[in-house]
Amino acid sequence: MSMTITEKILARAAGLKKVVAGQLIDAQLDVVLFIDVTGPAAIKMLAEKGIDKVFDREKIVVTPDHFQPAKDIQSAELHKRLDDWAKRHKIKHYYKIGRAGVCHALLPEQGHIRPGEVIVGPDSHTCTYGAFAAFSTGIGSTDLAAAIATGKLWFRVPASMKFVLNGSLPAGVYSKDVILAVIARIGTDGALYKAMEFVGPALGDMSMEARMTMTNMAIEAGAKNGIIGFDKVTKQYLDEHLKDKKEYTIFESDRDAEYTAVEEFDCSKLEPMVALPHLPSNAVPIGECAGKKMDQAYIGSCTNGRIEDLRIAAKILKGRQVAIRTIVVPATPTIWKQAKDEGLFDIFYDAGCVISAPTCGACLGGFMGVLAEGEKCVSTTNRNFVGRMGHPKSEVYLASPATAAASAVEGKLTDPRRFM
């Protein structure tokens, strides 16, 4: 019988020939991510149960990111707990500050993500890595504790939905606009418990960075994982980044695999999209919301803080001045250095932006750009729930780096195509 790519990866991880949607399995984990906000709780839980074991010190990747550099005493205590534990267990891939970055940008960049593998992490946007034909999903702290100790977790095999992306993206329209359009159509629970499989010619034009923006937001439609098949773009990225060059397994969905729904999109007809407060599914074409005054623009995060995103923003900001507070957050130290070496920092500085150290920071209302009561922020992040970036009466408008940059220049929501 036929299987989807998600089913094939999970079957392999469970040591089974075949799995079907709904089946409960115990899967072997290939990579376990560990971060600062949710990780230290797992350490505490394990200690309380008298468990002091890691299943494989080479398969756990540790990076503080949410509140790094420590934003206050309590976060410093979390970092200290993380640091003590990672050193005591001689975790091989421990990215300390200076090399630490926003996890979902860092792990692929540092070559930890391989096709066909199973990756879990204590952050809901762990679904990002599905862009590499891998199964990856977000878990909580108890799951993380179990994963660290045993290298295994239970899963219910998700049913799959197929998203066919036809046509090619017009100028000024990016993968962020595509995923916002997808979520607007199916809703924030439109893919609840399911796998979102993206296929179609529009993916051929997208870099791995652009694809990661799409799989990153699968959770915003309630999905368990987002996934994109392997192609030459994937191969080229992996050839340049993989740490472990040993052969990986490429799975693809069978032609007659089962999907609970197939959604088609004509990407050539898409416009820049903005998700209005307070749900990622509230996305509308820029034409319907242009002119709305903003107080801040935020360009960064695991969704859009990669080098390609910073280049897109810089192209618009070059030779112009921002009209509102504009915060640029390169997602990893490598991206930070690349942006500096390419002269993007000069462009941002000249435009009047501030450039921060890599951190999740204000995306989740932590620090480095938190909003006051009534303030509005156009943001390249992934979530715009009530109070997400600060005061419960502040508002977040999700958009692409181009739309955020154009809006920063005008001080109000602006169609980026005006600057192209």
Next chain:
Amino acid sequence: MGTAHVYRRDHVNTDEIIPARYLNTDDQADLAKHCLEDLDPDFVNKVKPGDAIVAGEDFGCGSSREHAVWAIRGAGIQTVIAKSFARIFYRNAINCGFYIIESSDAVERISDGDELEIDYKAGLIRNKTTGRNIRFSPLPDFARQIVQDGGLLNHILKKSKHSLKKES
């Protein structure tokens, strides 16, 4: 027995349940002080041990923060009754040994302030205020086993016969 706190809307999310500004701690009692703060600032003043939260579809959507379950449990809530749950919240609740009830029928038949008595094993909510009984499907067997064992770690320890306690 406990009182129902009804939030008759969908997508009550993790940012509302426990805002990220409080994620610099994983202490349940500290988190509980801010439970549902951005949705209903008065919740922490009116909640009593044994109460229940009742809500619509997709409860707990958003972040993977287990802090959401800890904050709710720490506030004294015995269960959340919702039409549906976001995947990670559902999983976290089970892994914490925290019983949740997925039932559209129950949500429709409970009003704010109703007094509830819940029999998880039988799958029965007695609404003392209306005098009506509401049946619900209990958790699937594997999940109930984890909850009964007191959460995923206890469940694993039971299965592994303490082999995990050795130093690595």
